[in-house]
Amino acid sequence: QVQLVQSGAEVKKPGASVKVSCKASGYTFTGYYMHWVRQAPGQGLEWMGWINPNSGGTNYAQKFQGRVTMTRDTSISTAYMELSRLRSDDTAVYYCARDDGYNPWAYYYFDYWGQGTLVTVSS
Amino acid sequence: EIVMTQSPATLSVSPGERATLSCRASQSVSSNLAWYQQKPGQAPRLLIYGASTRATGIPARFSGSGSGTEFTLTISSLQSEDFAVYYCQQYNNWPSLTFGGGTKVEIK
Numbered sequence: 001q002v003q004l005v006q007s008g009a010e011v012k013k014p015g016a017s018v019k020v021s022c023k024a025s026g027y028t029f030t031g032y033y034m035h036w037v038r039q040a041p042g043q044g045l046e047w048m049g050w051i052n053p054n055s056g057g058t059n060y061a062q063k064f065q066g067r068v069t070m071t072r073d074t075s076i077s078t079a080y081m082e083l084s085r086l087r088s089d090d091t092a093v094y095y096c097a098r099d100d101g102y103n104p105w106a107y108y109y110f111d112y113w114g115q116g117t118l119v120t121v122s123s
Numbered sequence: 124e125i126v127m128t129q130s131p132a133t134l135s136v137s138p139g140e141r142a143t144l145s146c147r148a149s150q151s152v153s154s155n156l157a158w159y160q161q162k163p164g165q166a167p168r169l170l171i172y173g174a175s176t177r178a179t180g181i182p183a184r185f186s187g188s189g190s191g192t193e194f195t196l197t198i199s200s201l202q203s204e205d206f207a208v209y210y211c212q213q214y215n216n217w218p219s220l221t222f223g224g225g226t227k228v229e230i231k
């Protein structure tokens with residue numbers, strides 16, 4: 001069965017960086033785009049961007065361009081999202097979410113989600 | 124950026140009753156709309172894509188309709204496990220993807 005297992009909670013100081021991992025199993029990792037979505041406490045969902053695990057190509061939401069980097073390691077079926085220059089309003093649960101389309105086609109909606117990783121930014 | 128507006132923010136419904144949730148797009152998204160359910164402390168779960176196609180394993184009491192700018196998610200007879208927050212998401216304007224603010228369905 002498809003599973004996305006994310007790394008554990010993080011506490012960071014303002015200005016620092018955080019790197020969240022998402023290990024995929026139960027399917028061909030390179031066959032599906034991986035997206036990252038975040039959710040601030042008590043708030044809605046915000047899409048951050050995607051990575052094509054096959055090519056390594058990425059696309060980031062304009063809001064995060066220059067601060068976010070999405071990478072992957074196909075040898076261990078793991079995607080990563082790194083966010084730099086953290087601010088207090090980056091405190092959120094960060095989710096990885098698999099695209100429902102099969103590479104090279106992406107559908108841009110999400111059929112499987114990781115369990116979420118809480119990132120807290122506080123001095 | 125396409126803005127997605129959901130209404131109402133909170134919907135109070137008794138078990139067994141019908142719930143109707145709305146989602147409006149600031150410009151046409153054709154039928155490129157998905158609905159998700161999120162329970163407290165859990166990740167979202169895909170319910171509907173293509174505005175009206177149920178995802179794998181989703182009960183038939185969930186149905187989606189609409190196209191263009193107006194969409195509806197209907198839960199025909201609310202079960203206890205259906206009380207949750209529901210989000211719509213447009214994917215017509217890719218690679219820019221946007222969600223609505225959510226509708227909380229609570230027990231009346």
